[in-house]
Amino acid sequence: MEEKCPICHQIGEKVKNITVKHLVLDDIAEEINSEDIHYLCMNENCNIVYYNLNNESLIDKKKVKVPIWFKKDANPKYVCYCSKVTEEQIINAVIVQGAKNMKDIVNLTGAMKNGRCILNNPLGKCCGPIIVETIKKALGTIG
């Protein structure tokens, strides 16, 4: 089966139903059943967050309880959804407080302290790799 977002036609990432149910508005969550297979649209410019190819249901940004960090105009841009740590906080920890690695970020921001990524992260995955990426990006800006 094609995994492309029906709106922007980019390939999405498969996400577990438990994650989708937890993050969408309650009335939509009620309609999700166990056979549904949801994908997260990874295109920053597309308004669709989750799509389900079995019944062609589309869940856009307005129907999701949290901003999706990589989507254009996400505010705030959470990197760690469990501890509500934003990209800005991580960048500040690196630039202002001198954090150099994951351990520093965990100590300074409290990121990754309540690992419930399967429920809280829009992909249902641990935010660790994205924290690492954000640290690298911030370190890059200070040379």
Ligand SMILES: [Zn+2]
């Ligand atoms: Zn899309």
